[in-house]
Every structure is written in structure tokens, then in C-alpha cells.
Amino acid sequence: METFGGERGWIKPFIHLVDNAISKIGLVLVTTAVVAFFFILPVEIRQGAQHPYLGILFFVIIPSIFFLGIVIVPLGMVRKLRREQRAGKIPEQLPPLEWDNPEVRRLFKLIGIATFVNIIVGGYYTNATVTYMDSAGFCGTACHTMHPEYTAYLDSPHVRVPCVECHVGHGTRAYLESKMRGAGQLLAMALDNYERPIPTPVRTLRPARDTCEECHWPQKFGGYRLDVLDKFAEDEQNTPSKTVLIMRIGGGSMTKGIHGFHMKPGVHIEYAATPDRQEIPWVRYQSPDGTVTEYAVEDWTPEKASQYEVRVMDCLDCHTRPSHRFYLADRAMDRALSLNLIDRSLPWVKKKGLEILEAEYQSTEEAEQKIPAALISYYKKEYPKIYEARREAVERSAQQLLALFKRNVFPEMRITWGTYPDHIGHTDFPGCFRCHDEMHTSKDGKVIPQDCSACHELLAIEESDPEILTSLGIQP
């Protein structure tokens, strides 16, 4: 009974030659790739844009497995043909293509079993793989270049917001862009020629109204907020003090306040800036009643506009670091001292700690060896009595000092203190004062104000025992 093609068809010799171990491995690879393809296909079609790295699986890994299989199958066949030629054992007549032929049986069983196993395994793991590749853990760890952002992210209020929520937009264009970038990043990783540090600002973020405003309503957040900042002096006692401010945050429906002036519906702010957005020579402010005011620095002329990038202001022009905030050494120290992670009763610990943190280390490994050792040996040498009596406190502080370093500095990615600016204030980086410097004037002489109480009420600056906190009943 001829069931599988004519006497002179290519199928008979194929089935005969493919019946060897090497070709079978190739067939299993091809089957695996085909089954995996059909599992990933619907996910890729439905929601590929949200899975930037799934593209690597879909466009690179699965096709590679497929083509590897396609190459291996004929290799095994040629090898078998040669062997039979050499041994002079090429069969005169190939067995008929029917189920009784063991070669046919073996081939069908192989493909059948491989498909079955792949469907079971695929069905079980596709979902897990997709979820995993979508997770912050994958984006942040599979690719070591993003280790710094991941570290900061884990310590941010947005640790439950997946990376792709902010980083990958919706729609066909975003889909293609995300695929191109994913492939580009993979290539850069393989060739080891990605930029260190990864450049900022990021121009491919989803628009703030699609991300931030999904959870934060500009009309809603608001009012005043009391901020108490703990500071420590670089003296023997690490003298503590407090800065107290009331931030005039203001909701988008208020005419006053920070959000009110920039984010109230109807307000539209455009500005021209250098590519790093650090220098802003020109700002155009449209208020809800339609009045337009243009502010510019003294030597600004409209012809210069082409040298700058023009951008519409949104949340991210102030909140540059909603989930990747890197602290300056001084702030990191103050934070650790206020939580007493670093023991503030150790003499000179702030000054000495800063010195050690700000020294140069070529690698994280070098920092791991040198940072704790430096603080310990300082107390051993300068304060042997304290060291003997409070050894545990010294050692714990030394480890915490290293933790501060590893949270904020990444020598492998050339990220050091202050590499990534945070524009929310004006003390560490130009921030608000890029515009609010009283150098930006309009034709009729208005300026973008720097009046200290426009944005906050300063209730105490580095006071040891601010009276206001006692009045409010929140002083310990």
C-alpha cells in the first residue's frame, strides 16, 4: 500500500537518510522552534509592545533554533549517505512508505513525541516566560547595564510599577520603536559597546499624561506639605539639625502653588533647552485665560532657537527621578545617620564617612574591600578605646557605609555621585533655578520669580531645635 507519495518521489530517500542520530537532533530543534513560535505568536500580536524583550525570543532566539535544526538535518543525512557509499551498502530498493517500515515509524514517533512534549512544556512555561520577561527583575538584572536603575527603583515609591509602564508606549509606532531598541540594545550588549553611563534624558519615555496621570491626578494632589529634613554637621559630634519647609504643592485646580502654576488645565509651557536640558534660555508660558508671556535670557534672539530643542513641559521636567533617584554623598550620609543606620555617636563619623565615600574606586569589588576597612582602621588607630568598647557599632556602620556606596555609585557603568541630575529642587542641581533665576525676563519686564516663599515657606534652616516643631507638637 503506497500511502506517502509516488515510487519516484523524494520522500523515500529522505525518510531513509534522515533516520540517523544527528538529523534527529535537528528535527527535534525544528519541532521545538515551530511549537514555541505558535505559543508566542498570539502574545506577540496582542501585546508585543509591552514586552520589549520578548522580541528577542521571537525574532532572534526561536528563528536561530529553527535554522540551526534546518542546517543539522541535511548534515546528518549527508554523513549517512557517505557512510553507506563507503561501505557499499546503499540499498537497491528502499522499503515502501507504510507503517510497517520501521524508518517511517521512528520518524513519526520522534516528531509526535517531540511535539507532544513541547506542547506540554510550552503550555506550562510560555505564560511564566512572558511574565518573567515582562518583570522589573528581568529588565533590571538580565542585562547588567541596568543594574543601577534597578537598584534605585527597588528603593523608590514606584517599585510596583513595571518598567515598561513608563518606558514603552502604546500603539504601532511605539511597538516598532520598542522592537528596534530592544534589538539595538541586544546588539550593543553583545558587542560590548553600549554607553556608560546610559545617557539621560531619555527621549523615548511614554508621555507623562499616559503614565503618571494614570495614578496621580493633577487636579487632586495638592495643598501644603510639611517637610522636615535631618542634617548632620561635619564636626566631632556630627551635630544634628533640622530644616523645616512647607512646600506649596498646590493642586492643578488652584491658582497658587507649584502644580497649580505649571499643571493646571489650560496652562501650556514650552521651553528651549540644550540636549541635556540643563540650560534653558527661553520659556513660553500660556495661562488658562490664553495670555501668553515669553521669557528669555538677555542674549537670546529668535534665530538661536534652531540650536536648541523645544519641549512641552510636563511632570518629568521636575520629577526627573521618580523611580531612579541617586543621592549625593552628603544626602545619603544624612539619611543613614538620621535612621541611625550609621551610628551617629561615633566621633567624626559624618566627615570621615564622606571622605571615604567620595574617594575613587575603580570597581565595586575594590570598594567592597576598601570602604569598610577604611572606616574600621580609622577608629582602630584614632580612637582605640571607642573601637574596643563599641566594636559592633563601628563594624555595622562600616558595612552601612559600603551599602550607601553600592546604592548610588556604579563604577562599572561610570556612574558616580551626581551623574544623574535630580531637578526637583535647586540645592544639589540647578533644577527649578534653570528657569527661576530672575534672569529670564519678558518684554514688559516680568521675571520668572526666585522669591524664596513662592515655592515654600522656610520655617527653619539647619536649626538644632526648631521652635516651630515644638509648637506643632512633633518634636520628640
Ligand code: HEC
Ligand atoms: C515611574 C516611571 C518609571 C519606572 C517604573 C521605571 N522608570 Fe526608568 N526612567 C524613568 C524616567 C522618568 C527616566 C528618565 C529620567 C530623565 O530623563 O532624566 C528613566 C530613566 C531610565 C534609564 C536611563 C538612565 C537614567 O537613569 O536616566 C534606564 C536604563 C531605566 N530608566 C531603566 C529602568 C528599568 C530597568 C526599570 C524597571 C526596573 C525602570 N526604568 C522603571 C521612569 C521610570
Ligand code: HEC
Ligand atoms: C501605577 C501607579 C503609579 C504610576 C504610573 C506613577 N505613580 Fe507616582 N506614586 C504611586 C504611588 C502608589 C505612590 C505612593 C507611594 C508611597 O506613598 O510610598 C507614588 C508616589 C509618587 C511621588 C511621591 C514620592 C515621595 O517620595 O513621596 C511622586 C513625586 C510621584 N509618585 C511621581 C510620579 C511621576 C512623576 C510619575 C510618572 C513618571 C508617577 N509617579 C507614576 C503610584 C504611581
Ligand code: HEC
Ligand atoms: C514645576 C515642577 C513640577 C511639575 C511640572 C510637577 N511637579 Fe509634582 N511636585 C513638585 C514638587 C516641587 C513637589 C514637592 C516636593 C517633592 O515631592 O519632593 C511635588 C510633589 C508631587 C507629588 C507628591 C505630593 C504629595 O502630596 O506628597 C506627586 C504625587 C507629584 N508631585 C506628581 C506630579 C505629577 C503626576 C505631575 C505631572 C502631572 C507633576 N507632579 C508635575 C514639582 C512639580
Ligand code: HEC
Ligand atoms: C522650564 C522653566 C521652568 C522650570 C524648570 C520651573 N518653572 Fe516654575 N514657573 C515657570 C514659569 C514660566 C512660571 C510662570 C511665571 C508667570 O507667572 O508668568 C512659573 C511659575 C512658578 C510658580 C508661581 C510663582 C508665583 O508667581 O507665585 C511656582 C511656585 C513655581 N513656578 C515653582 C517651580 C518649582 C518648584 C520648580 C522646580 C521643581 C519650577 N517651578 C521649575 C517656569 C519654570
Ligand code: HEC
Ligand atoms: C521655584 C521654586 C523655588 C524657589 C523660588 C526657591 N526654592 Fe528652595 N526649594 C524648592 C524645592 C522644590 C525644594 C526641594 C524640596 C525637596 O527636596 O523635596 C527646595 C528646597 C530648599 C531648601 C532645603 C534644601 C535641602 O537642604 O534639602 C532650602 C534651604 C531652600 N530651598 C532655600 C531656598 C531659598 C533661600 C530660596 C530663595 C533664594 C529658595 N529656596 C527659593 C523650590 C524653590
